Amino acid sequence: xxxxxxxxxxxxxxxxxxxxxxxxxxxxxxxxxxxxxxxxxxxxxxxxxxxxxxxxxxxxxxxxxxxxxxxxxxxxxxxxxxxxxxxxxxxxxxxxxxxxxxxxxxxxxxxxxxxxxxxxxxxxxxxxxxxxxxxxxxxxxxxxxxxxxxxxxxxxxxxxxxxxxxxxxxxxxxxxxxxxxxxxxxxxxxxxxxxxxxxxxxxxxxxxxxxxxxxxxxxxxxxxxxxxxxxxxxxxxxxxxxxxxxxxxxxxxxxxxxxxxxxxxxxxxxxxxxxxxxxxxxxxxxxxxxxxxxxxxxxxxxxxxxxxxxxxxxxxxxxxxxxxxxxxxxxxxxxxxxxxxxxxxxxxxxxxxxxxxxxxxxxxxxxxxxxxxxxxxxxxxxxxxxxxxxxxxxxxxxxxxxxxxxxxxxxxxxxxxxxxxxxxxxxxxxxxxxxxxxxxxxxxxxxxxxxxxxxxxx
Numbered sequence: 411x412x413x414x415x416x417x418x419x420x421x422x423x424x425x426x427x428x429x430x431x432x433x434x435x436x437x438x439x440x441x442x443x444x445x446x447x448x449x450x451x452x453x454x455x456x457x458x459x460x461x462x463x464x465x466x467x468x469x470x471x472x473x474x475x476x477x478x479x480x481x482x483x484x485x486x487x488x489x490x491x492x493x494x495x496x497x498x499x500x501x502x503x504x505x506x507x508x509x510x511x512x513x514x515x516x517x518x519x520x521x522x523x524x525x526x527x528x529x530x531x532x533x534x535x536x537x538x539x540x541x542x543x544x545x546x547x548x549x550x551x552x553x554x555x556x557x558x559x560x561x562x563x564x565x566x567x568x569x570x571x572x573x574x575x576x577x578x579x580x581x582x583x584x585x586x587x588x589x590x591x592x593x594x595x596x597x598x599x600x601x602x603x604x605x606x607x608x609x610x611x612x613x614x615x616x617x618x619x620x621x622x623x624x625x626x627x628x629x630x631x632x633x634x635x636x637x638x639x640x641x642x643x644x645x646x647x648x649x650x651x652x653x654x655x656x657x658x659x660x661x662x663x664x665x666x667x668x669x670x671x672x673x674x675x676x677x678x679x680x681x682x683x684x685x686x687x688x689x690x691x692x693x694x695x696x697x698x699x700x701x702x703x704x705x706x707x708x709x710x711x712x713x714x715x716x717x718x719x720x721x722x723x724x725x726x727x728x729x730x731x732x733x734x735x736x737x738x739x740x741x742x743x744x745x746x747x748x749x750x751x752x753x754x755x756x757x758x759x760x761x762x763x764x765x766x767x768x769x770x771x772x773x774x775x776x777x778x779x780x781x782x783x784x785x786x787x788x789x790x791x792x793x794x795x796x797x798x799x800x801x802x803x804x805x806x807x808x809x810x811x812x813x814x815x816x817x818x819x820x821x822x823x824x825x826x827x828x829x830x831x832x833x834x835x836x837x838x839x840x841x842x843x844x845x846x847x848x849x850x851x852x853x854x855x856x857x858x859x860x861x862x863x864x865x866x867x868x
Contacts, residue, residue: 479529487529491540493584493867495521499686500860507847507855511696514857517687520544521863522583524551534558538571545689549629551601560610560617560765567606567621570631572691573599574606574619574645575665577714577727578748579692580768584867585760587725587752588827589841591693592801594746596678597710597729599623599641599667600691603631606643610765615649617767625669627677629690637677639708643667647714647767656718656762656769663714663767669707674736676703678744686859697847697857699817701808703742708733716769718762721754725769735809743807746821750799758793758831772831779833793831800824806850816850837865 479489500516526540540551554569572580578591579598591598606621620643627637644666651660669676678701688694711730717723731744754772761770776790806818827841843859 484532486531488527489529490525491528491868492525493522493865495523495544495583496864497521497589497687498862501686502858502860504856506852507857510849510852510855511847511857514686514696514859519687521687521689526552531555542689545629547629549689550631551691560608561612564607564609567608570601570603571606572601573604573623573641573643573667574608574621575599575643575667575710576712576729577661577663577716577725577768580766582768582770584835584865585769585771587750587795587797587829588799588825589839589861589863592727592746592748592750592799593693593695593698593821593823594727594729594748594801594803595693596695596698596803597731597744597746598692599625599643599669599710601631602626602641604641608766610767612764615652615764617647617765618645620644634672637675638672639669639676640672641667641669643710645712645767649762649764649767652762652764657720657759659716659718659723659762661714661716661762661767663712665710665712665714667710669710671706671708674704674706676705676708676733677701678703695821695845697821697845698803698805698819701805701817703733703809704736705733705742706736718759720759721757722751723753723760724749724751726750739809740807742809744805746801746803748799748801750797750825752795752797755794755796756790756792758795771834774831774834777831777833779836781833781835784833792833793829795829795831797827797829798825818850820848822846822848835867837863839863839865 479487481487498518501514503514521544522542523544524540524542526538528536528538530536535555535557537555538552540553542549542551550570552571554567554571556565556567558565574580576595576598578586579595579600602623602625604621604623606619609618611617623641623643625631625639625641626633645663647661647663649659649661651658686696709732713728715727716725726747726749728747729745733742733744735742756775758772758775760772763770772793774784774793776788776792777784778790778792780787780789801823803821806820808816808818823843823845825841825843827839830838832838839862841861843861845857845859846854848854
């Protein structure tokens with residue numbers, strides 16, 4: 411469920427948070443200089459086949475003078491990873507919207523500021539460790555050990571990582587088509603502590619994942635008690651059409667999750683500190699109320715469909731949640747969907763990662779900025795993509811609030827975007843969102859949200 415952004419993680423000074431990524435880059439540059447004359451190692455088989463949910467595969471060879479990966483004599487490896495998302499957001503609201511939701515205002519700041527490492531351990535195992543400091547706290551993101559290969563008996567994963575749920579949730583934000591996921595992604599459980607098996611069937615273009623998880627009531631998912639839950643989540647996908655790495659694609663998926671409240675209460679959409687620039691894993695909207703429902707268990711469903719025909723792609727999902735009230739009330743049914751599409755004006759397409767059944771990176775044909783991945787490509791103006799999405803969330807089926815008032819909401823939202831990919835790892839993005847929330851006691855109001863992002867990752 412949505413994260414309760416009462417930051418209980420470790421506090422660090424904001425000045426240190428803003429400077430730490432730069433310090434890490436300087437350390438990495440120094441390490442590169444020290445090992446520039448060392449021979450580079452070829453990627454191992456486990457590195458080739460081990461793909462995290464949405465992670466970019468590492469090139470098999472490093473360019474001379476810039477090792478991406480350090481390899482110890484024991485066989486263990488170390489590779490630095492991270493990302494910076496800097497957002498600028500401004501809004502325009504109707505009088506009714508301001509009276510109902512307050513003045514959303516304008517904001518600029520870090521949406522994500524992550525640093526971490528990944529590499530090989532011994533006996534065919536891998537590790538990944540990444541933290542986020544955009545909120546001013548140190549918040550664990552992916553912190554896990556993986557053992558085995560997805561297409562050779564399955565990969566067993568232990569630690570903190572995304573539950574195998576929605577297609578948009580498991581697509582990395584580095585490659586996602588919009589600045590934020592759809593409002594109905596509020597029902598995605600996002601990251602949790604757990605153990606999970608990820609299985610890929612080589613040649614059949616099918617995946618299967620099943621795991622047990624603990625979802626805490628803080629950002630790090632450590633805290634148990636109120637609003638925490640345990641869950642069993644399973645996902646199956648199939649790509650009956652898959653050609654040229656995803657240039658021709660038909661993806662289908664189904665997810666089911668059974669969740670058990672530790673104290674008899676489920677909380678949905680726990681509000682972030684800032685209603686616009688939230689640093690949570692799931693999308694949180696300032697128009698959707700925080701919802702608490704007394705219940706013992708909850709069932710989540712997700713249906714997925716994605717297609718690609720060279721430069722044109724479509725993607726849609728339906729989310730559903732059934733929550734039987736423990737107080738003897740009715741069964742609450744929350745649901746929503748989105749439909750999105752996009753077109754690359756410069757002819758690129760999104761890669762499809764067969765081992766995990768998610769959409770992956772875009773290889774820019776003619777990058778404006780040249781790096782390790784594009785040293786053999788011609789110079790150009792990068793990749794340009796136009797995107798559009800319509801999302802609809804229905805939370806009208808809710809029990810009365812504390813004062814006996816109806817707290818339900820219906821929320822349609824249209825999003826239009828332009829993505830400029832200067833290279834495989836640098837993007838400038840613009841989104842326009844037109845939202846018309848229909849609140850049970852107020853009626854329909856209007857708001858426009860404009861947002862820009864600089865996305866850099868390594």
